[in-house]
Amino acid sequence: MRxxxxxxxxxxxxxxxxxxxxxxxxxxxxxxxxxxxxxxxxNYVISTRFTLEKGYIVESKRGGGGYIRIQKVELSSQGAILDHIFRTITAQIDQTASEGLVYQLLEGGLITDREAKLIKAAVSRDVLLFKLPQRDEVRARLLKAMLISLLGK
Structure with a gap:
C-alpha cells in the first residue's frame, strides 16, 4: 500500500x-x-517532490487567502532543455539535485530508463570518492558532459 x-x-x-x-x-x-x-x-510533499530539479516551480502566498502555486516546467525544445541543464548544473551539483534532474529528464521521456540508471551510477557518491567540494565539482562536469552528449544531438 502506498x-x-x-x-x-x-x-x-x-x-x-x-x-x-x-x-x-x-x-x-x-x-x-x-x-x-x-x-x-x-508542505513536506511539496518541498520534497515538487522541486526545481524535478521540473516544478513552487510559489506560496501566506496569510488569509493564501495559496500554493505549482507550475510544471515544460522542456519542449532542444534549446529549452539545454538551457535548463546549464541553469541546473553550475560549477557544483550535489547528488540529490543531480538525481532530481535525471528524474525530470526520464519523466519527460528525454532519456531512457537505462540511460538514467547509468548516469546515476556514474555520478554517485559511492563512485566519486572525493572530498567535498571536489566531489560535487566532478559530478557537475560529468553530468553536464553526459547530458549534452545524449541531448545535444
Whole structure:
C-alpha cells in the first residue's frame, strides 16, 4: 500500500496534468482536510517532490487567502532543455539535485530508463570518492558532459 505522501503527490500530479496551462493553485489547509492529514504533511510533499530539479516551480502566498502555486516546467525544445541543464548544473551539483534532474529528464521521456540508471551510477557518491567540494565539482562536469552528449544531438 502506498503511503500518504505518495498519494498526495500523485493527486497533485494528476490535477497538474489536467490543468490547461500547467499551473495549479491549492490551499494547504483544504488539501490537508481532504486527505485527513496535518498541513505540514502537504508542505513536506511539496518541498520534497515538487522541486526545481524535478521540473516544478513552487510559489506560496501566506496569510488569509493564501495559496500554493505549482507550475510544471515544460522542456519542449532542444534549446529549452539545454538551457535548463546549464541553469541546473553550475560549477557544483550535489547528488540529490543531480538525481532530481535525471528524474525530470526520464519523466519527460528525454532519456531512457537505462540511460538514467547509468548516469546515476556514474555520478554517485559511492563512485566519486572525493572530498567535498571536489566531489560535487566532478559530478557537475560529468553530468553536464553526459547530458549534452545524449541531448545535444
Amino acid at each position: 503511503n500518504a505522501s505518495e498519494i498526495i503527490e500523485q493527486y497533485l500530479k494528476n490535477i497538474l496534468m489536467q490543468s490547461p496551462n500547467g499551473i495549479i493553485e491549492i490551499q494547504r489547509n483544504e488539501l490537508a482536510d481532504q486527505f485527513q492529514c496535518v498541513p505540514s504533511q502537504i
